[in-house]
Amino acid sequence: MSYDLLVFDPAAAPKDRAEFLSWWEQQSQWAEQHGYDDPAITTSALRGWFLEMILKFPAMNGPFASDDVPEDEATVTDYSVGSSVIYAGFAWSKMEPAYEEAFSLAAKHRIGFFDASSEKGEVWLPGEGGQLVLLHSG
Numbered sequence: 001m002s003y004d005l006l007v008f009d010p011a012a013a014p015k016d017r018a019e020f021l022s023w024w025e026q027q028s029q030w031a032e033q034h035g036y037d038d039p040a041i042t043t044s045a046l047r048g049w050f051l052e053m054i055l056k057f058p059a060m061n062g063p064f065a066s067d068d069v070p071e072d073e074a075t076v077t078d079y080s081v082g083s084s085v086i087y088a089g090f091a092w093s094k095m096e097p098a099y100e101e102a103f104s105l106a107a108k109h110r111i112g113f114f115d116a117s118s119e120k121g122e123v124w125l126p127g128e129g130g131q132l133v134l135l136h137s138g
Helices: 017-027 044-056 092-109
Strands: 003-008 078-081 085-090 112-114 123-126 132-136
Touching: 003 044, 003 092, 017 132, 044 078, 044 085, 044 092, 085 092, 092 112, 092 123, 092 132
Parallel strands: none
Antiparallel strands: 003 085, 003 112, 078 085, 112 123, 123 132
C-alpha cells in the first residue's frame, strides 16, 4: 500500500462532496484512451505541478523516470496522469514531506488537492492570494 494524494483541475471536478467522490471513483477507473505515465496529456497547470514534484519525488515510470536510483530510494513515486488528474502513490515513510510538497505546489499551480489516504479525505481548491481553501472533508 502507498500514501496517496491527488491533484486535479478544479474546473473539471464537482464541488459537492458526494459528486466529487463519485467523480474521483470514475477517474480512478483509468479508462481514458492513453497511457497514464506521460504528463504531456494533462493540463499545463497539472504538468507544471508534476515537473516540480519529480525534483524531490522522482517518477517510478514513464518518460521522466530515470535508471539512476536516488540516494533515498523511498522518494521514488508512482504517478498516474489523466487528462484532469494526477494521482501520486508515495512510500508511507515519506507521508509528511510528500504532503507538504504536493500541497505547496498545488497552491502554487492553482490546482485542486485531495488527500486520498486521509480518513477525512480533505478536498482543497485554489483560493484568493495563492492559498488553498478547504472545500470539504468527511
